[in-house]
Amino acid sequence: MNVKLMDKSLQSPRSPSTIRSRHRKKSTEAFPNVVKLSDNNLLLNDQNKYKSMWVRTYSSVWMLLCFMLVVYLGHIYLWGMIVVIQILMTSELFNLLRRAHEAKQLPGFRLLNWHFFFTAMLFVYGRMLGQQLMHAVTPDKFFYKLAMRFMKYQMVICYFLYIAGFMWFILTLKKKMYKYQFSQYAWTHMILIVVFTQSSFTAANIFEGLFWFLLPASLISTNDVAAYFFGFFFGRTPLIKISPRKTWEGFIGASVTTVIAAFFLANVLGHYQWMTCPRRDFSTGWLECDPGPYFKPEIFELPKEISQVLPWKEITVLPVQWHALCLGLFASVIAPFGGFFASGFKRAFKIKDFGGSIPGHGGFTDRMDCQMVMAVFAYIYHQSFVIPQYYPVEILFEQILRSLNLEDQELLVTKLKEVMDARNLQH
Structure with missing residues (x-):
């Protein structure tokens, strides 16, 4: 008997190295939809990178053309585009943790999620749109009086709409489904906080002047493209584990490119009143206003060390360009962590993308991860350092x-x- 036991122990050894190898094998299988990347699988050595690049480029060009058209149409259309993107992002996030089996047993539960969504939309945008409507009509008009009434009772209306949804949720609780329902309830509220925090600041930036929306959004896009370009051709050193395709070469190259682009892009946008004037009503006509001191050119003398190398001794600079450097620095160093957060989130839930709406890019949530962080910072920076404190x-x-x-x-x-x-x- 002792011999048999010894034979069995010899046939199935359980050394520490064997246990660790099995553990590593299981851990890689836990993410079936996430591509395992090593140092040799960065974009520099990716055999399919050119095909992926052309698909990504094609989608980016179409998105850029559509975006430019909406910007040309004006503030109201741009705000409408933000609302559409907001709805698509919310739909992607609602679908992320939704399980079909449980959802079939809870008819109307999906509708409840959208009830909370539109209640939050009414709360966030109601007062802002009411103020715009007041500027669009004369005080003796019906819509002016309606806007005044709504603005006075907006919080009460939104509160009771939320309470109605809360009671709806309690009344629809189903035995053996409590855990799923409460997890969906919490997930819905987290989505609303994330999506509406970003979008409310974005809408505020739009109506303060297209400059304060377009510059931050362009800097994020510039940083994303530059990081992809430098990582594509020069990337060798992995940057962060949760986003294996990100490299230090791409991060540093994109940072320098973004800060330089911020300085010159602010000069281009700052010369157009269509970009710098705030919109105070629902009209779409041309804007005329005093651009303010930040958009009036000033002569800046170059240091002697630089003027000896360059043929110029002085340059004309808009004061807002110095503020643009701060925005560019944030967009290149801090805002990418919004993308890293999204990457970690997707790995936690074993998905590659939030959606498949945009070929080569994933879903709208994948494109807006860094934009959400940037929009909030742009609004806070504008309110703190740009607009007059008096x-x-x-x-x-x-x-x-x-x-x-x-x-x-x-x-x-x-x-x-x-x-x-x-x-x-x-x-």
Whole structure:
């Protein structure tokens, strides 16, 4: 008997190296849809990279042409495009954790998710659109009064719509499905927070002036293209494990390219009032405004060390170009971590892309991962460092027209006149 036991132990050894090799084998099989990449499988040595590059380029050209057309049409159409992308991103994310078997047993549960989505949309965009409508019509019009009423009760309306969805969810809880339903409920709210946080700041940037939307968005695209180009031809050193095709060569090359592009692109965009003027109503006509000091050219003298090499001693610079350098630095160093986060998320859920809507790129969520981070930063930077911290008469006057109806405006004028008359009597 002892001999037999010894034979069996010899036939099936369980050395530590064998256990580790089995563990490694299992861990690679846990991601069936994720391509395993080693140092020899970077874009530099990828045999199918040229085919992938042409598919990606073809899709990028079509996206660029469509985007340029929408920008040409104006602010309202651009905001509409953001809403469409928002809906497509939400649909991709809703489908990510949806299981068909459970969904069939919960009729109407899908509709509940979209109820929360449109409630959030009404909350985020309602006040902004109401203010735009107030500027588009005269105070005695029906739509003006309707906008005033809606803005006054917007939070109440959105709150009770949310409460209605909450009660709907509780009433539809089904035995043996609790875990799935609550996980979907939490997943829906996370999607709304991520998507609407980004899109609300994006819409605000659009109406502050196309410059503050187009420059950050262009810098992300520039960084993405430059990283792909430098990684394609020079990439050898892996950058981060969760995104194996990213290389240090691509990251550094894209960073330098993005910062340089930011400086010159800001100069090009800053010379057009169509880009720099804010939009305050629903009209699509040409914009005329005072561009402000940041968009007025200034002469900048080059340092002696540089002027001795170059044929120029001074250059004309828009002050906003110095701010563009900060945006370019963020777009090249910080914003890519939005893409790394998305890569880690996809690996956690064993998927290659969030969707397949864009050939060579994946889904819309795959294209907007870095844009979401950049849009929030662009808005915060603009509000903190660009717009004046004081309130000039023009801004106060505009706020009065936005917030007060005709009767309140007349009352304000009367009160101001009384104050001014009292001060004149004192003097």
